[in-house]
Amino acid sequence: MSEGQAAAMVGGRGAERPRRAHPVCLGFGGAFISLLALLAVRAATMESTQVEVEPLAPIRIDESGVIERFRAGLRIRTVSHQDDKGRDEPAFFAFHTHLAESYPRVHAALERERVSELTLLYRWRGREPALPAVVLLAHQDVVPVDAASVESWTHPPFESVVADGFVWGRGALDDKLSLFAVLEAVEGLLADGYQPRRDVYLAFGHDEELGGEHGAVQLARILAERRVDVGLVLDEGGAMLDGLLPGLADPVAIVGVAEKGYLSLTLSVAGKGGHSSSPPPESLIGILSSAIRRLERDPFPSRLDGAARAFFERGIGPESPFLYRLAYANLWLTSPLVQAVMLRTSGTGTMLRTTTAPTIFHAGLKDNVLPARAEAVVNFRLLPGDSSEGVIERVRDVVDDPRVEIRAHSKRREPSEISRMDSAAFRTLARSIREIFPGTLVAPFLVIAGTDSRYFHALCDCVYRFLPLRIQMSDMMRVHGTDERVPVDSVPDAVRFYRRLIENASAAEL
Ligand SMILES: [Zn+2]
Known part of the structure; x- marks a missing residue:
């Protein structure tokens, strides 16, 4: 077929004289078809990274006992207060007693030490302790339930009521399910006479909700000082979600491989103040509002x-x-x-993107007085790859007003590194997920909040964040909120998951 014939066919009937297509058009047409072909080939040859697993024999566990011990743990108010109320130390000690009584084999076979008094570190010696160890993190503390919201809970937050197929209570999701399921798994394996090949550490901080300074920071420091070779770290942060994206029927286990950074900036303007009967053309409140508005209008790319x-x-x-x-x-x-x-x-x-969230705005005390100072706090969550210095620089550029002073808060953290996704450790985790929750797809993702695990990136390039819990997005929103709850039947499955993880990590070459 000649070019002319082809053009006539494409051009349709009525063409008296075949017009020659312009070579440039032909060039574009050819390029477009090649592009489509390339896109299709890339889509067709996209290779699955899902780990193939064999069906697993049922893992029998004492389900009702598991749920009761978990519920008893939820009743103990291990609250981390954000203000200077401090913490209720006796509650934490009562919590430790509950753990010791509930898991006698764990407390007999594992070495346990207290860090900063309330954080717990257990070491389960493996048969080959020189191998890289597994570190399972969870935190004991929970956020407070403020007095105003107690009434809006369907069931009281510290009674761990079982109703409608859920265990209700503060800390059910964040993070006591994980803590108890880990201990149940180890207790069960010990009862079966099991010993892991590599060391397994259980590291339970007590101040995650306050930043982990006395808990996770110290745990990571201790392991580093002891030169513990770490091959896998697992903490909270991901879960199994249904209906995550259109076109996906299977639940997706999202495994956090990195987390965002954190920075707060105070923006302030100071002036003379004065009587409101003779206002200046631009008030301090106006200047500061404009600055905030500019930041909102110009988000990070x-x-x-x-x-x-x-x-x-x-x-x-x-x-x-x-x-x-x-x-x-x-x-x-x-x-x-x-x-x-x-x-x-x-x-x-x-x-x-790095997000911009104005969270505090202060100015003025009296309706007829111009304030002499206006102050706002803006909180940023930094995307891995960005830095707090870079954020500060950009904020100065966008605000572009020398009258606005910008000051960074000391409590800041850079975004985490990104853990390996091609490692034996990741595959071990994925295998354990797919064995216990067949058909679940495993996908890495970015955690937008903070977890204790961020302090462990220096020890290991395989730090993952995942809670073995199938959950609806709407239930995820209950973390730190009202009516926190977990499905009753998810508790035994979480135990089975950690059992398999410990066994699989023993068999794998991390
Ligand atoms: Zn948590």
């Missing part, structure tokens, strides 16, 4: 890289229907489109 990009490319991409795969396999081209969809909801949009 979004980008799809690191852990968020791996979520598509390594996680759900290969498992998605072809049309979605076309997008996920070709993020070099489709990234703006995928980002636009993600930015539509704050839940996913926050994975794409």
Whole structure:
């Protein structure tokens, strides 16, 4: 077929004289077809990273005992107060007594030490202690229930009521399920006469909700000082979610491989103040409001890289229907489109940028007095790859007003590193998830909040965040909120998961 004939066929009927297509058009057409072919080939050849698992024989555990011991733990008010009320130390000691009484084998076979008095570190010696160890993190403390919200709980927050298929209580999700399930798993394995091949550390901080300074920071320091070779760290931070994205029928286990950083800036303006009967053309409140407004109008640019990009490319991409795969396999081209969809909801949009959140605004005391000072606090959650110095610099540029003083709070943290996703440790975790929760897809992702595990990146490049719990997005929102709860039947499965994780980590070459 000649070029002219082809053009006539494409051009349709009525063409008296075959017009020759302009070579540039032909060039574009050819390039477009090649591009489509390339996109399709990339989508078709996207390889699954899901670990293949064999069906597992049922793991029998004392389900009602597991649930009762967990419920008793929820009744103990191990609260971390944000203000200077301090903490209720007797509650933590009562919690330790409950653990010792509930898990006698753990407390006989493992070495236990107290760190900063209330944090607990257990070491379960393996048969080959020189191998890289497994560190299982969980935290004992919970956030307070403020007096105003107690009434709005369906069941009292510290009574761990079982109703409608859930265990209700503060700390059920964050993070006592994990702590108890880990201990149950070890207790059960000990009862079976099991000893791991490598060392397993259980590290339970007591101040995660306050930043982990006396808990997780010290735990990481101690392990580093003792030169413990760490091969896998697991903490809270991810879970199994249904209906995460359109086109995905299976639940997705999101495993946090990195977490965002944290920075608060105080923006302040100072002046003379004065009587409100003779206001200046620009008040301090006006100047500060404009600065905040500029920051909101000019958010940090979004980008799809690191852990968020791996979520598509390594996680759900290969498992998605072809049309979605076309997008996920070709993020070099489709990234703006995928980002636009993600930015539509704050839940996913926050994975794409350093976020800007004005949280405090102070100015004025009396309705007829111009304040001499106005102050606002803006909180930023930093995307891995950004830095607090970079954020401060950009804020100065955007505010662009020398009258606004910008000061960083001391409590800041840089974004974490990104853990390996191609490691034996990641595959061990994925295997354990898929053995206990068949059909679940495992996908790396970025944790937008903070966890104790961030302090362990210096010890190990395999730090993961995942809670073995199948949960609805709406229940996830109950963390730190009202009506925190976990499905009753998720508790025994969480125990089974940690059992398999310890066994699989023993068998693997981490
Ligand atoms: Zn937590």
